[in-house]
Amino acid sequence: MSGENIFTGLTEEHDGDARWAFGTGFTEALAGVDTTLPAGVDGADLAVYCQMLGDDALVQSQRLVQWVTDAPELEEEVALANIALDLLGQARLLLARAGQADGSGRDEDAFAYHRDPEHFRNVHLTEAPRGDFARAVATLLVLSSWRLAVFTRLADSADPVLAAIAAKGVNELAYHREYVVAWTLRLGDGTPYSHERLRTAVADVWPLTGELFATHPLEAALAAQGVGVDPASVRDEVHEVVTRVLTAATLPAPEPFPGQTVAGRDGEHSAHLAPLLEELQRVAREHPEATW
Amino acid sequence: MVATRERLWEAAASVTDPELPMLTLADLGILREVAVQEDGTAAVWITPTYSGCPALTEMRVDVDRAVRAAGFDRVEVRTALSPAWTTDWITDEGRRKLTEHGISPPGEAPRRGRDRSRSP
Structure with missing residues (x-):
């Protein structure tokens, strides 16, 4: 170690790449995966579909990160951060797949950092303001139940890459749902105060749930x-799951999911998405030459 | 050729997990397959424990370095997504080491949906 600069000396003892994993060329989430498109699969459509599923995960992940340093207890903070990390991982794989499928060669960062809000295809439920802990529980109850139902079916997708991403996600989503079911029961069947907070949260979230089940023409085609x-095909199953959980938590049985039309999937968003993306994208856009 | 493949496996299998350094990637079931291709490229497949695993990049770098140190000049570390990793992939040796270090080895992972976990 050279004595003149201890930091340089310490850095020199390691061969940079190995220590920091910067600039290794190993950043692609799908490095080395056979990415051939199966015959008969429309690559452009598949790419947009991967963005729909990937953007739900990316945006909800970013929302959940707002709990870090601000959760009721450290244990829950770690759990919510873990759920956010799982969703971020799913987003990375899906967005990487999108860039291969459409032939553009765009990587996951190009999708995450260099698209404007009108090119994001997430549903409004994922971009809605964070709210209180009960709101996070209500949101994740519906979202993880929906995503688990969809991914379970996608594990049989004709696209082997999407199938593998979904099969991996199923294990993670099952944990997410398990986590929020436990909290739904604890809050709903807890004190009158916690019951009321959760009841309010479910009522607030409910108008945003219908969009999950509105079939986009591209979803129908794929x-x-x-x-x-087709998300309409999981409507009954998800409603049954959510009803069972809410009822067990002594909350009123929910209304049907509202009938809604496609919005976020076509890039039509609420005013909440732009500030969220501004925070997510700021560093990457200010330093477009940076690698990490 | 068989001996070369074994040398490759041993090199890749010697890499330890960044967070559980008493376990190797082989113990954890993260190392899936190795192959020496006709052009001499050493191919190594590893699988993420979960989709967002931030340690995967570090593992790739570590595998790359270990395989190069074993005398392979051309190395490709590839991702294997399927079948998805669960704790069932931890080997008996991995479980023994976990116990030895005071960590209870996980029980059988739940079978979920149409997940295609490793068949017994």
Whole structure:
């Protein structure tokens, strides 16, 4: 170690890349995966579909990160951060797949950092303001139940990459749902105060749930090809799950999911998305030459 | 050729987990496959424990370095997504080491949906 600069000396003892994993070329989430498109699969459509599923995960992940340093207890903070990290991982894989499928060669960062709000395809539920802890529980109860139902079916997708991403996600989503079910029961069947907070949160979230089940023409087309899932096909199953959980938590049985039309999937967003993306994208856009 | 493959496996299998350094990637079931291709490229497949695993990049770098140190000049570390990793992939040796270090080895992972976990 050279004595003149201890930091340089310490750094020199390691061969940079190995220590920091910067600039290694190993950043691609799908490095080394066979990415050939199966015959009969429309790559452009598949790319947009991967953005829909990836953007739900990316935006909800960013929302959940707002709990870090601000959760009721450290244990819950770690749990919410873990859920956010799982969703971020799913987003990375899906967005990487999108860039291969559409032939553009864009990587996950190009999708995450260099698209404007009108090019994001997440549902409004994922971009809605964070709210209180009960709101996070209500949001994740619906979202993880929906995503688990969709990913379980996608594990049989005609696109083997999407199928593998979904099969991996199923284990993670099952944990997310398990976590929020436990909190739904604890809050709903807890004190009159916690019951009321959760009841309010479910009522606030409910108007945003219908969009999850509105079929985009592209989802219908990909479902017909055996690549994607028509979200309308999981409506009953998800409603049954959510009803069972809320009822067990002594909350009123929910209304049907509201009938809604496609909005976020077509890039039509609420005013809440732009500030969220501003925070997410700021560093990457200010330093476009940076690598990490 | 068989001996070369074994040398490759041993090199890759010697890499330890960044967070549980008493376990190797082989113990954890993260190392999935190795192959020496016709052009001499050493290919190594590893799988993430979960989709967002931030340690995967570090593992790739560590595997790359270990395999190069074993005499392979061309190395490709590839991601294997399927079948998805669960704690069932931890080997008996991995479980023994966990116990030895005061960590209870996980029980059988739940079978979920149409997840295609490793068949017994």
